[in-house]
Amino acid sequence: MNVFASRQSFQPRKFYIGEAVQDSPFALNVLRKYPNVERTFIADANELLENAATASDKASWRGQVLLARQRGPFLRLCPGTQKHICCGYHNLDVAAGCDLGCTYCILQGYLNSPLITFYCNTDDMVAELDQKLLRHPNRFYRIGTGELSDSLTFEHINELGPDLVRYFADKKNAIIELKSKNVHIDDLLDLPHNRRTVISWSMNTDAMRDKEEGVATTIADRLAAAAEVQKAGYRLGFHFDPMIEHEGWRDGYRDIVDRIFRVVKPENIAWISLGALRYPAPFEDVLRENHPNSEIYLGELLLGIDKKRRYFKPIRVDMFGGMYRWIRSYSKEVFVYLCMESAEIWRRSFGWSPKNSGELKRLLDEQVRD
Numbered sequence: 001m002n003v004f005a006s007r008q009s010f011q012p013r014k015f016y017i018g019e020a021v022q023d024s025p026f027a028l029n030v031l032r033k034y035p036n037v038e039r040t041f042i043a044d045a046n047e048l049l050e051n052a053a054t055a056s057d058k059a060s061w062r063g064q065v066l067l068a069r070q071r072g073p074f075l076r077l078c079p080g081t082q083k084h085i086c087c088g089y090h091n092l093d094v095a096a097g098c099d100l101g102c103t104y105c106i107l108q109g110y111l112n113s114p115l116i117t118f119y120c121n122t123d124d125m126v127a128e129l130d131q132k133l134l135r136h137p138n139r140f141y142r143i144g145t146g147e148l149s150d151s152l153t154f155e156h157i158n159e160l161g162p163d164l165v166r167y168f169a170d171k172k173n174a175i176i177e178l179k180s181k182n183v184h185i186d187d188l189l190d191l192p193h194n195r196r197t198v199i200s201w202s203m204n205t206d207a208m209r210d211k212e213e214g215v216a217t218t219i220a221d222r223l224a225a226a227a228e229v230q231k232a233g234y235r236l237g238f239h240f241d242p243m244i245e246h247e248g249w250r251d252g253y254r255d256i257v258d259r260i261f262r263v264v265k266p267e268n269i270a271w272i273s274l275g276a277l278r279y280p281a282p283f284e285d286v287l288r289e290n291h292p293n294s295e296i297y298l299g300e301l302l303l304g305i306d307k308k309r310r311y312f313k314p315i316r317v318d319m320f321g322g323m324y325r326w327i328r329s330y331s332k333e334v335f336v337y338l339c340m341e342s343a344e345i346w347r348r349s350f351g352w353s354p355k356n357s358g359e360l361k362r363l364l365d366e367q368v369r370d
């Protein structure tokens with residue numbers, strides 16, 4: 001297998017362990033790997049999260065991990081965004097927080113805590129999934145773990161990937177998508193996945209990876225990992241999200257499309273999504289404060305009807321239309337979709353649009369249903 005020179009392997013500096021999960025197999029497995037890392041048992045995870053969120057020196061909390069109980073549901077329908085076409089995705093919240101540090105990451109606004117949380121009551125997660133999938137056998141679920149964290153970045157610590165791959169392998173009405181900018185794929189390569197797992201990478205230009213994606217792996221390593229999981233028989237996804245307007249963006253994004261199709265066969269690609277830089281307007285201060293030298297604010301970002309800042313429409317159409325043509329020059333079949341855009345932007349960029357969110361969901365389900 002390839003050696004990934006840019007792979008990031010986050011090392012915990014301290015564990016806080018919620019009493020409710022201290023004997024769970026998940027927590028015991030994580031702690032067994034780090035016998036020398038300081039640990040503190042706590043009764044109230046919320047109090048700890050609040051202390052971390054309001055600390056004047058947040059940097060001192062970095063690298064600390066909370067092992068906690070997921071009190072709410074693990075599975076949530078993606079809220080999408082008002083008055084836009086959304087894809088009916090479900091998020092499985094197995095962790096919260098990420099070590100990679102992208103400047104544009106909206107978790108900075110949503111989570112407001114420097115702690116990384118792993119939810120350890122995975123038996124509850126399995127019971128919840130069982131109940132959902134069995135109760136609605138005619139409903140198809142596309143589920144991903146990459147909403148509140150990166151799906152693979154903590155794989156060397158929590159080893160959750162293989163359990164998820166095995167769980168979904170025999171599910172008729174669901175698939176799991178593991179979406180990442182890291183390359184901890186080693187434990188996934190020899191599993192009986194039955195093509196019910198899609199392994200996806202978020203892609204950007206090399207320039208934006210260097211400037212805006214913290215310590216995330218190089219694009220070359222993401223593609224090398226894609227080649228490995230393709231060899232292992234998995235379906236793949238690619239997410240160009242967020243596309244960022246910057247000098248040379250056309251050549252940069254076209255180059256990445258070329259490199260994907262040099263490595264991956266179109267029939268193994270479940271989907272490619274496109275989304276332009278956007279964030280809830282109230283998060284802007286946090287993003288700027290955390291990353292004052294970022295270039296993401298140099299573009300003209302206007303306030304949309306959903307209270308998110310986005311590029312002016314002609315810029316988005318230019319980006320999406322260009323990508324669509326470049327992808328189509330390699331494959332007429334690969335399914336390309338827009339994340340949280342209006343029917344008007346679909347039509348202007350692609351020349352067609354799903355009628356509504358329900359139709360987009362159906363089209364995406366069809367890519368992986370059989």
Ligand code: SF4
Pocket residue numbers: 097098099100101102104105106107148149150181216
């Ligand atoms: S990889 Fe994803 S979750 Fe992690 S910092 Fe970047 S955008 Fe956020």
